[in-house]
Amino acid sequence: MPNAAITCYCGSCSITLVDGEATCLFQCGCNSCRQKIQFGQANGGRKCSPLPKLVYMPSLIDTVDGQHLMQAFKLRESADSTQVYCTSCWAIIGVDHVGYPENIFMNFPEFCINNGDLSVPLAAYINMADYDDDVGPEPSEDVPLFESIRYKQERERLFRIPETKRTFTSPHDPVQGYTFRSLLAEIGAPTALNLEEGVDVVATVRGWLQERSDSPI
Numbered sequence: 001m002p003n004a005a006i007t008c009y010c011g012s013c014s015i016t017l018v019d020g021e022a023t024c025l026f027q028c029g030c031n032s033c034r035q036k037i038q039f040g041q042a043n044g045g046r047k048c049s050p051l052p053k054l055v056y057m058p059s060l061i062d063t064v065d066g067q068h069l070m071q072a073f074k075l076r077e078s079a080d081s082t083q084v085y086c087t088s089c090w091a092i093i094g095v096d097h098v099g100y101p102e103n104i105f106m107n108f109p110e111f112c113i114n115n116g117d118l119s120v121p122l123a124a125y126i127n128m129a130d131y132d133d134d135v136g137p138e139p140s141e142d143v144p145l146f147e148s149i150r151y152k153q154e155r156e157r158l159f160r161i162p163e164t165k166r167t168f169t170s171p172h173d174p175v176q177g178y179t180f181r182s183l184l185a186e187i188g189a190p191t192a193l194n195l196e197e198g199v200d201v202v203a204t205v206r207g208w209l210q211e212r213s214d215s216p217i
Contacts, residue, residue, distance in 0.1 A: 003062055004116030006093055006107060008086035009045070013066035013093060015183065019058040020116030023104065024123055024167040027051040027139070029131030035075050035201045036083050036092065037111055039193065042205035045090030046111055050136020051125070055118055056104045056167045057094075059179040067183070072190035076197075082190045084183070094180050101170040105180035123163045130198075 004020020007013070029051060037048040071087050081097040091113070095106040107114055125145040139145060149155045159165050184190075195201055 004057075004114070006057075006116070007113040008066070008089050008091035008093065009113065010086065010089040010091075012069050012088045013086040013091070015064050015093060015180075016062045017057060017116065018060040018062050018177070022055040022057055022116060022118045022120045024056040024163040025118070025120050026054045026124055026126045027122060027141075028054050028126050029129070029135070030127035031130045031198045032075060032079070032081070033108075033127075034135075035195055035199075036081075036095070037108065038201035039073065039075075039195075039205060040085055040090035040092055040111060042202045043085075043090040045085075045092075048202075049110060051131070051139065052108055053110055054126075055107050055109050055114070055120070057107050057114075057116060059103050059105045059175070059181070060177045061179065061183060064183060067186065070183075070187055072184055072187050074190045074192045075195050077192045077194065079192070082184060084187065096180055096184055101168065102175045102179055102181055103171050104167055120163060123161050124158065126158070 003016050003018065005014050005016045033052050033054070034048055037052060041047055066086065069087050070084050070093060072082050072084050074082050080099065081095055083095045084093040085091065086093060092108050092111045097106065109118055122141050122143050124143050125139050127148060128145055129147045144157070144161065146154055146158055149158055159168065195204065
């Protein structure tokens with residue numbers, strides 16, 4: 001597969017992947033995905049969409065540019081996922097989760113520039129328990145829909161989907177090379193935002209920024 005670059009909006013940060021073919025696509029209704037995107041929006045990034053797309057990309061990285069402008073964040077100390085932003089334009093370069101095998105990472109293709117092969121079909125709507133008419137329109141694609149993956153039966157049904165099973169099955173051999181987790185280790189420990197679950201992140205962060213601008217220090 002050809003290389004692919006994931007680039008921020010302003011062109012200051014990018015990672016080039018050895019393999020640029022997405023392996024799985026979900027649309028997610030969870031509060032946490034929306035909060036990740038809203039944090040970027042509050043700092044000047046693109047406006048959050050109701051059901052953001054989640055693509056899973058092979059994790060091997062060929063080159064990194066603008067690493068000094070990349071910063072890692074977690075929504076809360078207890079969060080299992082870490083997201084990397086360009087701190088110039090607040091695009092999201094990628095997301096890692098403790099439950100992912102090391103050979104993949106997640107990307108929001110609507111909140112960066114991802115020129116990889118994203119032609120993989122939508123596999124499922126996931127985490128829809130957090131989604132309602134106040135958030136956005138009713139899902140329209142004829143694919144499986146999961147309120148959660150809290151229960152064993154839900155997880156088993158989700159992982160029977162071929163794209164999901166292929167993506168989230170750990171490789172037989174250890175991953176060799178520079179991965180998204182390698183990049184995270186170099187960026188350093190993530191900053192925990194300690195946001196309340198479900199809060200309006202845009203309003204909260206803009207309030208923080210206003211407080212800072214009003215401070216005499």
